[in-house]
Amino acid sequence: MTMTSTPTTTPNATRRAGPPAAGGHGSSAGGRRRGREALHEVTRHGVAILVGLGFGAVVALAIVDEPSGSLHAPGGVATFAGNLAALVGTYLALVMVLLVSRVAVVERAIGQDQLVRWHKRVSPWPLSLIALHAVLTTIGYAQAAKTGVWAELGSFVRTYPDMLAAVVGFGLMMLVGIVSIRAIRRRVRHETWWALHLYLYMALALSFAHQIVLGPSFVGHPLTVAVWSAAWAATAGLVLAYRVGLPVVRTLRHKLRVVEVREEGPGVASIICEGRDLDRLGVQGGQFFAWRFLVRGMWWQAHPYSLSALPSSRYLRLTVKAVGDHSSAVATLRPGTRVAIEGPYGRFTRDAATQPDLLLLAAGIGVTALRALLEDLPADSSPVVVLRASKPEDLVLRAEIDELVRARGGKLHELIGSRQKVRVDRSSLVRLVPDLKRRDAFVCGPPEFVSHIEAVLRSAGIPRTQVHHEAFSL
Numbered sequence: 001m002t003m004t005s006t007p008t009t010t011p012n013a014t015r016r017a018g019p020p021a022a023g024g025h026g027s028s029a030g031g032r033r034r035g036r037e038a039l040h041e042v043t044r045h046g047v048a049i050l051v052g053l054g055f056g057a058v059v060a061l062a063i064v065d066e067p068s069g070s071l072h073a074p075g076g077v078a079t080f081a082g083n084l085a086a087l088v089g090t091y092l093a094l095v096m097v098l099l100v101s102r103v104a105v106v107e108r109a110i111g112q113d114q115l116v117r118w119h120k121r122v123s124p125w126p127l128s129l130i131a132l133h134a135v136l137t138t139i140g141y142a143q144a145a146k147t148g149v150w151a152e153l154g155s156f157v158r159t160y161p162d163m164l165a166a167v168v169g170f171g172l173m174m175l176v177g178i179v180s181i182r183a184i185r186r187r188v189r190h191e192t193w194w195a196l197h198l199y200l201y202m203a204l205a206l207s208f209a210h211q212i213v214l215g216p217s218f219v220g221h222p223l224t225v226a227v228w229s230a231a232w233a234a235t236a237g238l239v240l241a242y243r244v245g246l247p248v249v250r251t252l253r254h255k256l257r258v259v260e261v262r263e264e265g266p267g268v269a270s271i272i273c274e275g276r277d278l279d280r281l282g283v284q285g286g287q288f289f290a291w292r293f294l295v296r297g298m299w300w301q302a303h304p305y306s307l308s309a310l311p312s313s314r315y316l317r318l319t320v321k322a323v324g325d326h327s328s329a330v331a332t333l334r335p336g337t338r339v340a341i342e343g344p345y346g347r348f349t350r351d352a353a354t355q356p357d358l359l360l361l362a363a364g365i366g367v368t369a370l371r372a373l374l375e376d377l378p379a380d381s382s383p384v385v386v387l388r389a390s391k392p393e394d395l396v397l398r399a400e401i402d403e404l405v406r407a408r409g410g411k412l413h414e415l416i417g418s419r420q421k422v423r424v425d426r427s428s429l430v431r432l433v434p435d436l437k438r439r440d441a442f443v444c445g446p447p448e449f450v451s452h453i454e455a456v457l458r459s460a461g462i463p464r465t466q467v468h469h470e471a472f473s474l
Contacts, residue, residue: 043109051095054231058091059084061224065217079140082133083216089129090211093204094235096122101235102242102345111347113470127177130207134170162210169206172199189325194301201239208232247290247342254278256339258293259315261331265396267322268365269331270308273339278311281344284351285310285376286369286442286470289343291318293333298326302342305330306470308368308397310375319397321365348470350376353440355466357381359433361424361453363388366445369470371397373442374404383410384433388424388449392416424452426459436460443469 062084070076099119107115142152156163179188179196211228212218218225256275264270290302303326308319322328348369350358360383362370367387377383385405389395395414405412413432415422430436441462443453450469457467 040109043105047106047110054091054095055088057227058087061221061227062087062217065221065224067216070216073144074146075140075143077140078136078143079216082136082138082140085129085136086133086211086215087217089126089133090204090207091231092122092129093126094231096126097201097204097235097239101239102342103238104242107345108347111352112345113347123177123180127173130170130173160210160214162214165206166210169203172203172206176200176203243342247340250281250342251340254281254341256316256341257335258333258337258339259335261333261335263331264319265393268319268396269322270317270319271330271333272315272317274315277313278316279313281311281316283307283311283316283344284349286348286350286373286444287344287346288369288470289318289341289345292340292342293330294338294340295333298329301326302340303327304345306346306369307344307372309372309400319365319368323365346470348442348444348468349373352468355438355440357435357439358383359386359436359439359441360384361386361388361441361443361445363445363449364394365396366443366449366470367395367397367401369444370442371401371404374401374408377408379408381408381410383408384413384439385410386413386415386424386429386432388415388422388445390416390418424456426456429456430460437462440466440468443467 062080066080066083071080096119099115099122102112138149138153138156141156142149145152145155147155157167176196176199178184179193185193212225218228254275254277256273256278258271259274260272262270262272286306288304288306290304292299292302305318305320305327307316309317311317320327320330322331350373358377358381360370360374362385370385374383374385383405385401387395387398387401395416398414402412415424433439436457437460441453441457443450443457454467454469458464
């Protein structure tokens with residue numbers, strides 16, 4: 001077991017060029033931070049209002065467009081309930097897609113971590129409601145035709161226009177939903193899970209046609225058709241613009257290629273990429289890109305990796321630990337490999353800070369985002385940095401972090417040993433950081449570590465607004 005606590009102060013250290021950080025000292029920095037946060041708050045409220053208004057409009061149109069007296073007809077109640085479930089489910093499916101469409105202004109205001117969490121929370125609802133729609137509509141039509149449910153289902157597929165495509169789309173949605181269940185997801189390779197998620201876009205497209213042709217809210221209601229068509233077109237447009245168009249433009253503009261692969265520690269490698277005008281990417285320390293390495297077996301999928309250093313005009317660096325097929329293959333890349341990028345993404349940056357002083361905690365490969373974030377802090381920021389590792393050799397980039405901490409007049413604590421022997425709990429954290437309550441905490445590492453540290457910080461009375469995290473997992 002090893003525990004080191006190294007206070008470091010170097011008042012004459014060279015300062016990094018650039019404006020003061022929002023998390024640093026100074027009234028001008030605080031004013032800029034408050035202005036950005038006010039803009040983000042307006043964006044967050046605006047998004048919430050738009051989603052709420054859209055939901056209300058969906059329900060209202062379903063009620064207004066329902067033919068008079070249809071509820072009293074045989075199967076009328078089941079058919080209406082099925083139609084309402086379809087409209088609400090489809091609307092939530094569009095919201096689910098938009099949450100991960102990576103629209104820049106929304107990403108900056110809310111953060112990708114939070115958007116992904118909302119995406120996961122929303123996703124069961126459209127799948128459940130669309131499944132309920134299939135059941136209720138089949139029952140309603142069967143009651144109206146006075147036939148059995150199975151006979152009516154067969155009639156749907158054989159005789160109704162676009163229904164076969166809708167059934168295929170429904171099947172694809174259910175497949176994606178089943179694979180996304182946590183117990184199953186853990187047993188599926190990231191590459192397989194990612195590829196299956198692409199089928200969700202196909203499923204939504206296949207399902208749209210039959211709604212327009214058969215839906216009671218659409219037949220004879222051109223305004224409803226126009227509104228929904230605009231919503232689908234806008235969703236598709238945003239996804240194509242921000243998930244395809246913008247990455248292509250940035251990739252062609254910056255012309256990234258691998259120039260060096262450097263071993264940093266056991267199973268950890270840094271990939272140095274060269275390009276042009278990389279300082280114009282607008283990257284902040286702590287952000288990440290989705291990387292697509294254009295070689296056989298890797299070109300078709302993008303994986304998220306944080307930058308482990310701020311880019312210069314010609315070079316940028318990511319540092320990757322081999323924990324899966326893709327991350328293992330990254331370490332074997334040859335110089336000259338072309339690279340496509342999406343990003344930068346994430347709010348694990350100095351702008352998220354609400355207090356003037358920072359505490360940075362990292363374990364495992366989470367040290368990469370922390371190292372870049374640390375580089376982005378001003379020389380007078382006095383950060384406290386806590387690194388957690390099982391063995392000394394697992395502290396990758398340790399020398400660089402030590403130098404950056406010294407240059408900023410901060411303190412570096414290294415906690416090395418097994419979880420049983422070296423525990424990070426409330427008492428040990430307060431002992432290491434006596435002024436804990438007046439610091440924003442940035443936590444980065446494996447999900448278990450992040451969750452544990454968040455619980456420790458809450459027990460120490462740190463509000464959620466002062467805790468920022470980035471979790472690394474497959």
